[in-house]
């Protein structure tokens with residue numbers, strides 16, 4: 001039997017949405033990474049979460065084209 005192909009799975013997590021303040025399923029993350037510390041071309045680079053100064057914001061929805069969040073309107 002062929003091996004099951006492993007797909008990159010997006011884990012379902014629940015966090016407080018920065019835009020609407022509700023604890024909801026995270027659909028979108030926005031990373032803030034110090035530009036000098038992050039080199040995506042480097043094979044040995046650590047996970048983004050391990051980078052000092054890196055932070056992430058969680059959203060329960062996606063960003064609109066104008067930079068606002070979808071859930072802000074329904075909050």
Ligand SMILES: [Zn+2]
Pocket residue numbers: 017018019020021022024059060061071072
């Ligand atoms: Zn939200």
